[in-house]
Amino acid sequence: MEKTSIQHRRHFTADERAEWISLYRSSGLTQRGFVKQHGLVLGTFQQWLYREQRRASANIRPTRTTAVQRGQAIERFQRSGLSRLAFARKSGIALSSLSRWLAQAKGASNDSFPVRLGEIKLAPSLAAPPAAWAMEIVSPEGLTLRCREPLDVQDLTLLLRGPAC
Secondary structure, eight states, X not given: OOOOOOOOOOOOOHHHHHHHHHHHHHHOOOHHHHHHHHTOOHHHHHHHHHHHHHHHHHTTOOOOOOHHHHHHHHHHHHHHOOOHHHHHHHHTOOHHHHHHXXXXXXXXXXXTOOOOOOOOOOOTTTOOXXXXXXXXXXXXXXXXXXXXXXXXXXXXXXXXXSTTO
C-alpha cells in the first residue's frame, strides 16, 4: 500500500492576513507570483483580498446627500481648482457622484432655474433719463446691464445664462 501525505492546513489570524495583503500590495508581483514565492494557496489568498475589499467598501457606505450638501460640494469643487478626480479623492466623494452632481447642476442651470431680476433705485443724479434705456438687467451678484435697444427673448436668454450673470 502506498503511503499518502496529508497536507496540514495553516490557519492565519486576521492580523496575519492583513500583513500578507500589505506585503503583496507593496511587492509589485502578480497574485500568482506572490503566492508561489511565499508558499500560499492562490484561491485562499484571492478570498482574503476579496473579503478585505468588501470590508473596506463597507466602511464607505453610500450616504444620502441633500440638495444643499450637493450644492456646497459643487461650489467647493469650483473654487478648488482641482480636477474632478483629485477633488473627489480629497473630499471622500465618489467620482461618479461628483460628475453626476455637476451634470445635474449644469442641466438645472440651463433649464430649471428661473431668472431673478431686481430693481435698483438710483439717486436722481445717477439715473438716466426715463427713455434712455430700453431694458436694464441686474444679476444677483450686482452686475447691471443696460440696453438702449430691446433684446428678443432668444438673445436675452443667451445673455442671462452666460457665465458673467
